[in-house]
Amino acid sequence: MTAQISAAVTLARDAFAIPAAGGVLLGGGATANQVVALTDGAGRRRWVLRGPRRDARPERLAFLLGFHQAARTRGLPVAAPRHTVDGQAWTYDAQGRPWLLLDYLPGRPLDVVTAELAELAAARLADLHRLPAQLGLTTVGPDPAWNAWLTLPEETWRACADVADGHHALLNAYRVHLDQLHEHAPELQQANSQVWGHGDFHGHNLLHHRGQITGVIDLDGVGRRPRITDLAYAALMLARTGSGDYRIKPHLLRAVLTGYQQHATAPLTPAEERTLCPAMVLSQLPDPAHLTALLRAGHDLGPALARPLAALRDLAAQRTLLVNLITESTAR
Structure with a gap:
């Protein structure tokens, strides 16, 4: 021991x-x-x-x-x-x-995602989003706010740069993706369907056993945010090809969107459909609080900056495919 x-x-x-x-x-x-x-x-x-x-x-x-x-x-x-x-x-x-x-x-982490489990996981996300706004709790955090990159981009950039710890070349590679995101910033900022969002909904934070989702874990990022931002991150992480490979598998993306739509309080609106891809990009931008905590814990920031960059590059390469898949899946 x-x-x-x-x-x-x-x-x-x-x-x-x-x-x-x-x-x-x-x-x-x-x-x-x-x-x-x-x-x-x-x-x-x-x-x-x-x-x-x-x-x-x-x-x-x-x-x-x-x-x-x-x-x-x-x-x-x-x-x-x-x-x-x-x-x-x-x-x-x-x-x-x-x-x-x-x-x-009980259960095992959802390391290998099937269409059936992706649909069940998305249904659990919808269950989370259906929780009432008032839970008798005083809501605190998380920080920074979900829209920091939209409303305070330069301040957020400086906060990341302050802790980049010799990885400024990696950080600078985010600029092109940040510039592309801001083409969609107004519509994302207008997303007003606020829910209780998980903030980190991916396979390692889900447990399954005998074809059922048995646990949703790691609630450290829970807070009030537009549901499309939570769904976008979940769709990216559950539909990707595998760890470090963010090419989207169409059948898994369809399963996530189907499972969510079938259990959500209301269908996704046209505006939410349009912002699903930009919200995926938003989900991969650096979080200065996370970087600061990693640095304080003695971790190298290189992997924490490199992994999301891989996701952003794959998202950019699949933009047309993703838009068509989202339109097709949400039209059902």
């Missing part, structure tokens, strides 16, 4: 009084958060200990835990939060960093 796992097990046992015996790190280098799946004496994964590092404001943590509970009571397959032995929503380690404990959800 590594020192990091051992410390997580000890903290969970002491603060949350659970019989944790071991664990495994989750998330890899793609996130600044620290996440440990804790196991019991039989080696079964039963809990997830999360150390939020991107946004550790107490008010944000309270909102996220409240959202977990509110979503669960309305039938969403999200993890139940656990309280500490003294009734607190989270605990702090010796370095003053917060840790949350959630129940472990």
